[in-house]
Amino acid sequence: MTTWNLSGMKSHLFICNGSSCMRKGAENITLAIRDEIAELGMDEQIHTTRTRCNGRCKDACIVIAYPQGSWYKASSAEIGREIVRDCIEQQNIQHTIYRTINGNMMLNSEVASTTGIDKNK
Template sequence: MATWDLSGTQHHVLICNGGSCLRKQGDEVTLALREEVALHGAENLIHTTRTRCNGRCEDACVVTVYPEGIWYKDIGPESARLLVREHLLQGRPLYERMAYSYRNERFVPTGSGAKGVPRH
């Protein structure tokens, strides 16, 4: 994990480890995501940070990806691994897990759970 020199970093991933997310496998999500990053040798491209509560407890476990500003919901260990392979390494976000994305200078509901809001 690149911690001192972030100049090659392409994504910053925030993994919620607040109470609700921990009850929904937050620790396992953190470990799975970091293991998948290491498996692909992408530690210098993807920086991960374990956070406390992000305030979206109903979406637990929450994972946020920057610079895109995508907030994912209902992430488990397997979807965390998929997130690394698809979104972070291939540039294909997991639309079915998206809760919000940053568009037009604000966060908007997105993904399968958003009513009346088109997917990207």
């Protein structure tokens, strides 16, 4: 198993490859994200990791960008490519389900997504 040196990385994208996301195209989305990173010459600045379930199955495919703290709903390969460009431009595109604002995760009500279960109840 490779151990990457992540020094100098500006973004780390966690791409859900759990079963629900895989049924909704996660493999193609993952490949498109990695291809876009390579095409833009951003391999030294954006790292990707395939994950298992991120707990947002009904909003599949989920891509999480850190340290930005943005959670994206990537329903196509093209949206995956837009997410890469957003990591560079920091514009929080329309596909962001959650954004971190002043240290708190905030739901983006402009994106159709599942509200989810309240973890505090």
